[in-house]
Amino acid sequence: MTTTVSAAGLSLRYGSTHALDDVSLRLGEGVTGLLGPNGAGKTTLLRVLATALPADSGAFTVLGHDPGTTAGRQAVRRVLGYLPQTPGFHPDFTAFEFVDYVAILKELTDRGGRHREVRRVLEEVDLSDVRGKRIKKLSGGMRQRVALAAALVGDPGFLVLDEPTVGLDPEQRMRFRELIARAGEGRTVLLSTHQTEDVAMLCHRVVVMAGGTVRFDGTPAELTARAAGRVWSGTERDPAAMAGWRTGLGAFRNVGDPPPGAELVEPTLEDGYLITLDGMAAEVAA
Amino acid sequence: MTWHVAEDDVRAYARGELAPPMLWSADTHIARCAECRDLLASVTDPVALDAGWERLDAELDAPKRGLVESLLVRIGVADHTARLLAATPVLRRSWLGAVVALLVMTVLVTNSLKAAASPTLFLGLAPLLPLAGVALSYGPKFDPTYEMTVVAPLHGFRLLMIRTVAVLVAGLGLNGLASLALPEYGLRALAWLLPALALTTTGLALTPRLGPVLAPSLVGGGWVAFLVVANSMHGGTLAPFTPAGQGVAAAVAALAAGLLYLLRDRFDSRPTAFGDLA
Structure with a gap:
């Protein structure tokens, strides 16, 4: 890499x-x-x-x-392109105006070139059709895409x-x-x-x-592998498990140190993540 | 159509050599006028014509300028600077309306106390309005795009100055209009101007150290406290509004402006802490 x-x-x-x-x-x-x-x-x-x-x-x-x-x-x-956790908008701006404003902040001062770039990024996030709409009238998903377009300005x-x-x-x-x-x-x-x-x-x-x-x-495969041999299925939540929940199929999925003879199942990335966080909790407790 | 683009201008347009503002007029007109489009097609080669249409498309997509922005461009302000000026967060109807309402009330009260030697209430309040306006035009609490703005390559101090100019022009203009409503006080009704500049520049100069809320709050609070103390010691024209006081205000404004210039990189290198937002 x-x-x-x-x-x-x-x-x-x-x-x-x-x-x-x-x-x-x-x-x-x-x-x-x-x-x-x-x-x-x-x-x-x-x-x-x-x-x-x-x-x-x-x-x-x-x-x-x-x-x-x-x-x-x-x-x-x-x-740098930055999409903050809660991107703020000037509510009266249209999608085009907002991205144009961010493009100015990114020092794109030539009007023609800047507008071409704004059109490019709005197209990249599939918002060309609503570029003239005011941001306050857009759905949450569209607003996120406007913010992503702003982050992508200037490549x-x-x-x-x-x-x-x-x-x-x-x-x-x-x-x-x-x-x-x-x-x-x-x-x-x-x-x-x-x-x-x-x-x-x-x-x-x-x-x-x-x-x-x-x-x-x-x-991600390495994180998933952390849970290998530590996820098992059962008819009830195992009290010794660090996490356990009933799946849509009715069986319980338990994550932690399995009891002898447990029916081990294929771990997911989430299992690996939970095991990693649990390891940290154990360190803190120790 | 009552007019058409001159043939020389159409040729210049086709070559991409027509300059604003004639270029903008030609863009708008040619989009609507079949006769001028025919002329354009006859004087240009197909490749250049495609480029021209592409530019026209882009022009029609472009945001429509508001009144203030158009005015700024017409008087020669660069297009991108005009947009930044017009987008200053605090310059909204709600803020301007509140300032106008406050000024009207103050002028009415001042006019009802005509026996006084000086329009003290008005002179005390007017400097606080630009200070508050500038304070409300940046910082994580007031600028909805603050987090995107602070990581933008445009220098933070330049943006701050652009916004400060926008707020000062609006604020001082409204204060000036209010002064005209107090004609019996003559030039004394303008004694708010230098204190306004002193308070605003001092508030800005202290911002890198104290933050965008505490700095203007302390300066504004200090100004009010100073006026109260001055009023309790002297019944006539308060010290800041005397010729000597005006001189001191001018000196403070100049010193604070110098300090602000020296600290300009601090607005960029240490953005306001997000600690209260994290």
Whole structure:
């Protein structure tokens, strides 16, 4: 893997809380998923890498640019596309006007060229037909796509997406996944999400964070493999299991340390994620 | 159609050499006028014609400029700067309406107290309005696009200055109109101007250190406290509105502007903390 984004020892505190605690990672081309529970530090990490927030310590580079200097920070911002967790809009803007506004913020000052770029990205997210509609009249899914279009303006090499599929219905989510997959071709995408399906469907790599630290960094298959031999099916929830639930077929799926003779089943990415988080909980308890 | 694009202009349009604003007029007119489209087709080669149609398509897609934005472009402001000025978050009808209502009430009250030597209430309030307007035009709490804005390559200080100019022009303009409604005080009714500039620049200069809420709040609160103390010590024209006070206000404004310039990179390197949003 050719490294495009590299971070070492990133730490940041809010008061007494370690939002980031010595986070190091390397990213390459393609979509990397960032999984973790609420408060894991995902959004903080994304904000730091997007230069929205300075870390207390540590360093990182994006496509060879060091944001530690004013010039380097500008250079990072020129290759960055950022979709925040709750993108804000000027409500009276149309989709075209909003993306045009962001294009101006991205220093596209030539009117003709800028408008061509706005049309290109709106087409890329399948919003050409509603480009003249006011944002306040668009559905939640369409607004997310407007925000994604804004992030894609200028063809950035590093795309940071913070929980872009939250609040979308299954059809919108699927459509958004297609867009992210397309956006990940030839660029580095860091996708924060709560949805393990997002990671399973989109990502060639996954990073799990909890308590401000990286708990896992590998492929989705490797994360899934963590649960190998630790998922079993039964007629009831096993009280010794760290998690267990009744499936649609009526049987109980248990995750944890199986009892002797348990009927083991094929693990999923979510099982691997749960096992990873449980490992962290066990460390804290110890 | 009562007019047509001149043939020379059509030829220049076909070559892509027609400059704004004539270019915009030609774009709009040619889209509606079959005669001019025929002329355009006759003076241009097919490849260039396709490029022209593509540009025309793009032009018709382009956002329609509002009144303020059109005016700014007409007086020579660059198109992209005009858009940033017009999109200043605080310059909405609700904010402008509130400012106008406040000024009208203040002028009415001031006019009802004609015995006073100075329109103190008006002069005390007017400087706070531009300060509040500038404070409300940026920061994570007030700018809906703040998070996207802060990571944009456009320098944060430049955007701040663009918005400050927009708010100051609107705010000082409204204050100026309100001053005209107090003719009996003559030039004394304009004694808010220098304190307004002093408060606004001081609030901005303190922002990198104290944040976009605390800095203007402290400056505004300090101004009110100062006026209350000055009023309790002296019954006539309050110190800031005397010639000496105006000189001090001008000096404070100049010093704060200098400090603001020195701190310009701080608006970029340490964006306002998201701690309260995380």
